Amino acid sequence: MKVYKLDPNAPDIVTSKEYHKKLLGNHPTISADNYKTGSLAKGSLNTVRATEHLFICNKCIVDPVKQTVQPCEDAESMSIAFEKHWKRFEKDRNIIPNVKHCPGISDYLKIGYIVPAWIHIKAARVGQSIWIEGPGGQALGEEHSQEQVDTDYFGIETTNKGSHKFYLPYRFEAEEGKGLYLHNDFWSGTRPFNIVEGVVDTRITSTLNVNTFWNFEKNWETFELNVGDPFLHIMEIDIDTVSVLKQYEYDSPEAQAHFKERAFSEGEMWRGKSYIQQRKEFKK
Numbered sequence: 208m209k210v211y212k213l214d215p216n217a218p219d220i221v222t223s224k225e226y227h228k229k230l231l232g233n234h235p236t237i238s239a240d241n242y243k244t245g246s247l248a249k250g251s252l253n254t255v256r257a258t259e260h261l262f263i264c265n266k267c268i269v270d271p272v273k274q275t276v277q278p279c280e281d282a283e284s285m286s287i288a289f290e291k292h293w294k295r296f297e298k299d300r301n302i303i304p305n306v307k308h309c310p311g312i313s314d315y316l317k318i319g320y321i322v323p324a325w326i327h328i329k330a331a332r333v334g335q336s337i338w339i340e341g342p343g344g345q346a347l348g349e350e351h352s353q354e355q356v357d358t359d360y361f362g363i364e365t366t367n368k369g370s371h372k373f374y375l376p377y378r379f380e381a382e383e384g385k386g387l388y389l390h391n392d393f394w395s396g397t398r399p400f401n402i403v404e405g406v407v408d409t410r411i412t413s414t415l416n417v418n419t420f421w422n423f424e425k426n427w428e429t430f431e432l433n434v435g436d437p438f439l440h441i442m443e444i445d446i447d448t449v450s451v452l453k454q455y456e457y458d459s460p461e462a463q464a465h466f467k468e469r470a471f472s473e474g475e476m477w478r479g480k481s482y483i484q485q486r487k488e489f490k491k
Contacts, residue, residue, distance in 0.1 A: 214376035319442035332423035
């Protein structure tokens with residue numbers, strides 16, 4: 208992807224991996240010394256390790272009234288393997304696995320780019336309106352009224368029943384056949400605004416005008432973004448290739464063949480190669 212700065216003072220766009228590496232490095236880790244036995248965080252036969260398995264296994268015995276599971280041999284093996292995996296973290300690193308070790312989250316955080324705040328942004332609720340300005344009271348962007356964006360109709364809570372559009376001092380060119388997917392930088396924490404999600408085909412327009420929904424709980428509540436703070440997360444996604452959706456019922460030959468091949472993939476992950484190891488081999 209190519210980025211062209213319209214303002215020489217605008218901070219650099221950074222890769223999501225670069226930004227979140229620092230963020231995850233600061234993420235609190237649960238010390239094994241402080242671990243409480245019986246915590247819901249601990250893996251067991253009643254966690255997702257067995258739950259997904261139960262949907263497709265006809266050997267496990269589930270009592271929905273007592274909420275108990277009599278596991279089959281494979282589910283038992285999966286759980287034991289996970290317990291060993293857990294203990295390796297406790298023994299070798301004195302930590303309990305947390306969100307940093309979830310492959311779905313770690314992969315997500317490595318994809319795309321972070322667009323930082325290009326100027327010091329101040330926002331406040333004034334009655335049922337949102338006031339947004341830059342340094343010295345400089346106006347930033349423009350409001351889209353309720354007539355343009357009826358947030359009530361879509362069930363979206365906003366203070367002003369509308370949106371606020373920002374004009375970014377950057378131009379973008381995605382790779383051929385790809386568009387830019389705009390969304391919140393979720394792991395930066397809860398903030399009083401949300402990015403209005405959408406996809407931009409930069410072959411048609413390289414300008415990135417970003418709409419936001421704001422929702423302050425109290426009157427005169429304020430919020431500030433400093434220059435360089437994460438404002439937006441963008442990802443390049445394929446927009447030229449049509450994805451064909453195929454769905455199969457549980458008892459279909461296709462579904463049964465898939466279950467036979469992949470049903471215990473997570474169990475195999477804990478018993479043998481890690482998800483990361485398998486990803487590296489897949490990319491070779």
